[in-house]
Amino acid sequence: MRVTILGTGAIAGTHAEAIAALPQHGVDAVLAHALDIDPARAEAFAQQYGVAGHGTDLADVLADTDVLHVCTPPGAHVDAAVAALEAGVHVVVEKPATLSLAEIDRIAAAEAASTATFTQVVQxxxxxxxxxxxxxxxxxxxxxxxxxxxxxxxxxxxxxxxxxxxxxxxxxxxxxxxxxxxxxxxxxxxxxxxxxxxxxxxxxxxxxxxxxxxxxxxxxxxxxxxxxxxxxxxxxxxxxxxxxxxxxxxxxxxxxxxxxxxxxxxxxxxxxxxxxxxxxxxxxxxxxxxxAQLLPTYRAFVAGEAPPVTVADVRxxxxxxxxxxxxxxxxxxxxxxxxxxxxxxxxSMRGIGPAWAPVKATAPAPA
Incomplete structure (x- = not known):
């Protein structure tokens, strides 16, 4: 299975190491692409982990991807997950999967219409x-x-x-x-x-x-x-x-x-x-x-079965x-x-909001 990591910050290295270990346990997978909004960071990550492809645009690689690992900040999870599911690509996201129940319900709807499945890391x-x-x-x-x-x-x-x-x-x-x-x-x-x-x-x-x-x-x-x-x-x-x-x-x-x-x-x-x-x-x-989580998850992907952590579990x-x-x-x-x-x-998890006031941004110092 060809794998893409989206977002090459700190947690992405943990994903890359786990993906590299899958073949040792009988799962045929290779990390094919590393993507980040910062092209230099994506390139450095690709060099560090021996990834053949790197870039900034998810749309460019979905046709060459079987599983997408979303390692971006949480606010960017839902759009990437929905795009992948609509392309028939399995999705593994870091926690929290989304910022709200409305967003996880949107992902659940996309999964229901897809041939692919969705799961969250809860290792x-x-x-x-x-x-x-x-x-x-x-x-x-x-x-x-x-x-x-x-x-x-x-x-x-x-x-x-x-x-x-x-x-x-x-x-x-x-x-x-x-x-x-x-x-x-x-x-x-x-x-x-x-x-x-x-x-x-x-x-x-x-x-x-x-x-x-x-x-x-x-x-x-x-x-x-x-x-x-x-x-x-x-x-x-x-x-x-x-x-x-x-x-x-x-x-x-x-x-x-x-x-x-x-x-x-x-x-x-x-x-x-x-x-x-x-x-x-x-x-x-x-x-x-x-x-420990990716092994049974990828085996489920290969078998066409639901992953051990389903979208309903995440919700x-x-x-x-x-x-x-x-x-x-x-x-x-x-x-x-x-x-x-x-x-x-x-x-929104904020709902009606807490009693305390929001933090105000610090004004720039005068020139």
Whole structure:
């Protein structure tokens, strides 16, 4: 399969390395084109990763592309994805897939009319520990899931937001809820399934941005489980932590930007020592990461099957993002399915807007 990367910033290198590794695992793929609005950056990327073609125009290469990886800032995802799907090209986008529910619905419509499929990178779903936990829950070996916590406690210094598109609703779609914590609570959804209602708060406490820099939510799931979610960019000791309490055990994951089996802790309930042997590491498993997701994804592309992360999965996670913002900015409980066309939070994660004032651009110094 011939692959094109659109956008050659930092994350594109991770994609290029994962694509280069696919043939070692039996997937015949080659990175054929690297595109960027900056032609010099596209050329430098092509030289670094041994890519034969480079340029600036997606339309020029769609006829020679089987899979498009969209690694641009989030605001440019939807037009590129729709163009590719209309050309019959599979699409892999970085998170967040879009800036709004309206945009993911537009992509879903384009996929429905296409011979190609769409997926988003949520690489943490594909680590061995997560897959093992999901299997044990599906088998009923751990009993019902009851309580969970999901904390993305990261730190981004003020300088991080000097990049023009960061910290803005119109280009990034939101703050840590949208762009950072989404990986962890996507894992939460992968384990606990559909959510039913959410109550949330958000604040701009310390960064000179339009979006929030902290949010917190309480979520009830359709299966009755309850969870808390915290997303922060103000936490000097950075961690990504998830905890799941089931009837038979507590299962914990503590990492930062990726995990392997050593990052999990399994604690049986005092009266359920029998479940301790169920949790087993797999030394041969790939760590969570882009390659771990791309392998089953490309195999699905080749087989003409739906990818393991579908557009419906992506929408479910984005709907939770929108619900967190809607609850935080309106003070109301938000239930699944409430945010549809005509709702301001369907068109933009900002919705009716937070109580704080937007950051005003600094006026140029007098000549």
């Amino acid at each position: 943490h779903r594909f680590g061995h520990g997560l897959r093992q936990l999901r299997r044990l829950l599906d088998d009923g070996a751990l009993g019902r899931p009851l309580v969970a916590t999901c904390d993305t406690m990261w730190f981004r210094a003020p300088e991080y937001f000097e990049v023009p598109w960061r910290g803005r609703w119109d280009t990034e779609g939101g703050g840590p809820t949208m762009g950072h914590g989404i990986h962890q609570f996507d894992l939460l959804l992968a384990v606990l399934g559909p959510w039913s209602e959410v109550t949330a708060m958000a604040g701009r406490l310390a960064r000179h941005v339009d979006t929030e820099d902290v949010s917190m939510a309480i979520v009830r799931f359709a299966n009755g489980a309850m969870a808390t979610i915290t997303n922060s960019l103000l936490s000097p000791r950075e961690t990504s932590d998830l905890r799941f309490d089931t009837e038979a055990a507590t299962i914990e994951l503590s990492h930062l930007y990726g995990y392997d089996d050593a990052d999990w802790t399994f604690t049986p309930a005092k009266d359920r020592a029998d479940v301790g042997a169920l949790w087993q590491p797999d030394p041969a498993a790939l760590p969570s990461g882009h390659l 479910g996670t984005l709907e939770l993002v929108a619900a967190i913002y809607r609850s935080a900015f309106t003070g109301a409980v938000v239930r699944a399915g409430e945010i549809g066309p005509g709702d301001p939070f369907h068109e």
